[in-house]
Amino acid sequence: MINSLQEKFSIPGLRFETTEGGLVKAVIDTPIAKAEIYLLGAHVAAYQPAGSKPILWMSAKSLFEESKPIRGGVPICFPWFGAHATDPKAPAHGSARTRIWDFLSAVLNPDNSMTVSMGTAIDGFSVVFTATVGEKLKMELTVSLPEDASESKSFEAALHTYLSVSDIHTVSIEGLESNDYIDKVGGTTPKTAEGKAIRFSAELDRVYQNTAATCILRDPGFNRSIVVEKQNSLSTVVWNPWIAKSARMPDFGDDEWKEMLCIESANVGGCAITLSPGQTHTMIAMVSATAL
């Protein structure tokens, strides 16, 4: 596997490795950024622009086993988000993150950023994930319904981005102040916009709908802001499991909730996407860091 990938796609700044658990990852190391992307789930597990601390968070307890989700980085949730609508046995957040994707292409761009793409077919959709690793991490999820599909089909999707923070108690997120939200911790009734930046003092699990806003995560401890921009995404999910939920998750360290949070660029629930046969949809999320 590694040898054929190496032969087919090897370019300066890209190599393939097999992990102890037998997973294959693309390791990108260019003068402007580093990243690791697993074929399991087309999962960006690490991203670090030159001169910057790592931007993505990864659990020390993540399993890195075939057919199991990776806890951290950017899981791709597709074609459903959360629990399946009708099948309680179906895996949470869809099957995209636990399958092996095909590596499709790798290009070193003139600015020394690298663009790689991976693809798969799920539930009648053809799906391509493209990541450009540079001063920003640009992630594109392109979903197509073939011309010969018998009818329109809907899907949900999320680029479930785990971000590394110095201390959850001191960070804030700007961009969603004026949006009502669904509070998954407190039931299903939408809650009214708070009119202020998000801060964390308990488990927080919110779905903001009908928002294309850029989110800015201010982190005084790391003296940086992480900026999450997006296109063709109208849902934003913000999550931190806090103490009790962390303890319940076997692949998540009991104290790790202090050092992470998720800002997920998504299209879920009422913002799910419906494609007619022959149609394509691309959702884009871009993550970058600036000094505070």
Ligand code: BG6
């Ligand atoms: C978030 C959800 O997107 O993902 C949370 O809003 C969920 O409710 C979290 O707990 C993690 O999900 P999972 O399936 O990776 O444990």
